Amino acid sequence: DRDHRQLGVVAAAGAGATWTGPACHPWAGGQTGDGWAAQGNILAGPQVIDAVRDAWLGGTALPFPDRLLAALRAGDQAGGDRRGRQSAGLLVVERGGGYGGTSDVLVDLRVDDHADPVTELGRLLALHTLLFGRPDPATLLDLTGAVATEVGGLLAALGLPVDPDRPEEALFAWAGMENLEERLVPGRIDPVVLDHLRKAVPQVPAPRAAADPLATT
Incomplete structure (x- = not known):
């Protein structure tokens, strides 16, 4: 059934390849470039693939999964599937990129309806990046001084027993419950973890100002 099918192949090096069978429902087509291929059928028009291409080529500064998502979003905003919206998916593989390095599946997400x-x-x-992403070594903070004091106070506010001299033990216990263990680094803290910890502590509303006893109506 090749006349009814589409296929995209990304080469290990050099340009990819794309096939659109002549019996695919219009608009149908694809484009390729160095390291990428994009194709679709029953699309609003060729501008959809143009948008995917432009977003992909312009997204070199993004993490790879985010770059793919940006390209998908651009195609969607350019009209996408002319029947409307229903599903989307994202699959990224990287050697040892899965949880704890135990698989090669870095991202595998689906929205079916x-x-x-x-x-x-x-x-x-x-959400996946928060829970399964790994910290950027350049941004890690030493778990000492004011940072350690803040972390210990936040953990204590959440009801965890904290040794002021060793807040790392309580931090690791809390992070494990929050599924953030991939972001833990002995003696240091990922700013992403610190931000999540700050947001986890209930904010105490500021006391309301007392009414002016001399005010009259």
Whole structure:
């Protein structure tokens, strides 16, 4: 059934390849470049693939999964599937990239039935990155001084027993419950973990100002 099928192949080096069978429902087509291939059928028009291409080529500064999502989002915003929206998916593999290095699946997310699937896929990717991403060594903070004091205070506010001289023990216990263990580094703290910890502590509302006893109505 090759006349009814589409296929995209990304080469290990050099340009990819794309095939669109002549019996695919219009608009149908694809484009390729160095290290990428994009194709689709029953699309709003060729501008959809143009948008995917432009977003991909312009997204070199993004992490790889986010770059793919940006390209998908651009195609969606350019009209996407002319029948409407329903599903979206993202699969990224990297040797040893899975949880704890135990698999090669870095990202595997699906939205099967949603009114705005690409936006929902973005929400899931952000959550996946929080829980399974690994810290950037350049941004790590030493768990000493004011940082250690703040971390210990936040953990104590959450009801965890904290040794003021060793807040790392309580931090690792809390992070394990929050599924953030991939971001733990002995003696240091990932700013992403610190931000999540800050947000986990309930904010105490500021006391309301007392009414002016001389005010009259």
